[in-house]
Amino acid sequence: MDEPSAAIAAVVGLGVAAQWVATRLRIPSILLLLGVGLAAGPLFGLLDPDELLGDLLFPVVSMGVGLLLFEGGIGLHRSELGSWRGVLFRLLSVGVVITGIIAAVAAHTVGGLPWGASIVFGAIMTVTGPTVIIPLLRQQRLRPRVARVLRWEGIWIDAVGATLAIVALEVVVVAGDGAVEITQAVLTTAVVGSGLGLLAGIGLAWFLGHRMVSDHMQNAVIIAVALAVFALANHFREEAGLFATTVLGITLANQRRAPVRHVIEFQESLGVLLIGGIFVVLGARVEAADLQDNLLPGLGVLAVLVILARPLAVAASTWRSRLSRNERLYLAGLAPRGIVAASVSALFGLKLEEAGIAGGTDLSALTFVVVAGSVVVYGLGAGPLSRRLRVNVPEPTGVALIGAPPWVVQLGRCLQQADVGVLVISTDEEEIADAQRADLLVYNGRLAHKDLEETVEALGIKLALAVSEREELNEFGSERFNHLLGRANVYGMPRSSEERSESHGGAGGHDRRELGQGLVGNDLKALVASGVTVEMVRREDFDPDRGTFFPLLSAKNGRPTVVSGSVDESAVWVIGLRVPTPDVVVPEPGPDESLAE
Incomplete structure (x- = not known):
């Protein structure tokens, strides 16, 4: 499309229409969103996101993901997690390490990536994004504790995984070593982002609680604060913004000074626009030739992640927990990748190429195949698996x-x-x-x-x-x-x-x-x-x-x-x-x- 305004309107319209059709057909909306993006981009050439947004593409996508994490965070209450904090902590630590190692080895041996690009790929694959998990949870009526673990993991793993991917990229590009540097970098990013998010949440709750913001302005002010704290955290530490918006949302959800239910409703509507637009844009960026060259290797890597990596990560993270056998099996059978993995891989592929490290071009295409494949596998399998394992709640009547x-x-x-x-x-x-x-x-x-x-x-x-x-x-x-x-x-x-x-x-x-x-x-x-x-x-x-x-x-x-x-x-x-x-x-x-x- 030659007109930028028409292209932007088409992105929003296609994204919303795909989600509406998916709701009517009772299928995961992400399946149609990826299909629409591929059709608008590489298949028919109707949309070129790089030409449309230029240098703003990745900042816009990144800020959109930050708002989605804020939406997820504002729906998280401490009382919901209860005794499952240990399971969540192990999924974000032990599970991440297991997934990253297996994904890196699979990318090298099955996907054909050089070791440098494979390490970055492994870090990217630790992310099981809420952009896919949350829509699936809305469509699948799961038992509360299974849904809570998946929701909390999906939201926090975005920030943790994105930070780990940045650290892995730095290690590969500068040929740095070691676990100490990686640990320090992850902790620094988490502390900076979480601290700013917590301070912003406390301050915002105080302002709202003292009625210093009129009702009709509250949604706009909260979104502005979320974007500001995202940008500020990223200024001090790259990708700390994801931590900041997540903690900001959780802080507002768990304070008692000001009601935020109306904000949740507004954020859900905004989330529909963001998820639709971002997935259509990222789907349209894929080059048809790169996708074809990496299709079979990508499916092979996906098989390793589905059959080996996720089950091992869940088994290690839920060992001796109070989750039932069927609940653990369901957690092992649900780990789709989403927007963060797709967007970060495209940016990191370019950075690897600029540094003269082989595999940058294939990194993005291989990641997209795995992301799209995981959405298809888990999106179509989530419902039947929940019914088979009896972890779903009967349809309300x-x-x-x-x-x-x-x-x-x-x-x-x-x-x-x-x-x-x-x-x-x-x-x-x-x-x-x-x-x-x-x-x-x-x-x-x-x-x-x-x-x-x-x-x-x-x-x-x-x-x-x-x-x-x-x-x-x-x-x-x-x-x-x-x-x-x-x-x-x-x-x-x-x-x-x-x-x-x-x-x-x-x-x-x-x-x-x-x-x-x-x-x-x-x-x-x-x-x-x-x-x-x-x-x-x-x-x-x-x-x-x-x-x-x-x-x-x-x-x-x-x-x-x-x-x-x-x-x-x-x-x-x-x-x-x-x-x-x-x-x-x-x-x-x-x-x-x-x-x-």
Whole structure:
């Protein structure tokens, strides 16, 4: 593309589109991102990242990775790691050494790289990046402790591995020796980056906690601080910026002065843009000839890493830990390489060439083959392996009912009869007693507490219905479940037709989808007062033309669906409001009120 603006727009658009398609197809997004990058670059020549960004290419990629590590760090809480600190430490030390040595030997003997380039390759291959791990974890519902170890390892190994790769490059280029210099360099980088990240996190938490930054400016200020501390750390020590942004995120996640949940939501959206853009750009940089020459050697090196290096590293790191055999096997079967490995190899290949050391050109191509191959192998195998080893959590099918007036208790009982799990959220003593008498599980703790998140995860809650007579509970409950389940899975009823019109207007209204196809809270109160009850009928007995039954949800094999428009033909049960006589008028949904699933 000749127009830089068109090329940049294409990179962003292709990256987001690939991730959207991958989500719809339920396949790892990285697979499509690499494919799109290869198609746009070496296959069709539509995109030349070096021409587009020039000398800014690697700084932009590096800062993007730094923001991704910040996103990962801000989701890490000390309480999540618990007793697994020893496993994490060994993965970042013993595991890194084992992986680096085996990868270097494989690059020389199988990949054909000279020893100098092989040593650098071995250091690069210690990185199992969060840019691949985190999207995979979002798609695979793993047991919490397996997911936590993988998430913490993936985020920290980026900083450790990148630092080790820089040290290895320096050792090779200047023909330096020894373990002492390597250890000192790694520790210095870690201390500089972590120290700056910690100081920035403490200072930022103080500013936010004292309300010195207005709400609408907080996301921008936090991103600016993350970029500034990244650049400052790199100024003092190359690649210390990765440590700095990681520690900055962890510090904000574990302080109590200022809430950061809204920052996490913003960072997740930013992460989609960054992951998409960076992978498309790096995929487009690969030269077709270099890729072809290194394809078979790269696949051979990948086989060594998958079959030998990762299992040995995990075995040594998890020995005598409390992880089960299947959990250790799953850790051994998941170690994809990501953006850091791909971007660093391209830069280091150029530096090896400038220093007159053989193997610089092949280093980048061989690394890309291994990165792409690892994404394919682990991306396609993560799901089947988790099910085979039974380390995954079943797909959520439950419903959370926010509030429990009498008709909602009836709704909960009908859902239970349809084999749907139900969790009632209420703080009203009378509602709690009614729900418990109906054998419904009740959560009456604080909505902001982590106990709710753990309860929702343990029960496998899929949908949340804000149906309380107290609007403040609906509002706060909807906000909480938007974070836990996603906005597409949170439903509620407007209180009045005017409020419903505001909601459809866009900027105003509630941050939840509509339950009831036109029914509003005031109508519902009148209907309940007239004797309307909640009932469950079989799908074949449901007649939409009779006008005495108003459907709310349908269910099949214990899986609930909110009715929007017509009832699904494949449903087994239909749950809704039974009108006592045809004289009671139920509002008809308008033509624009159907919300597609």
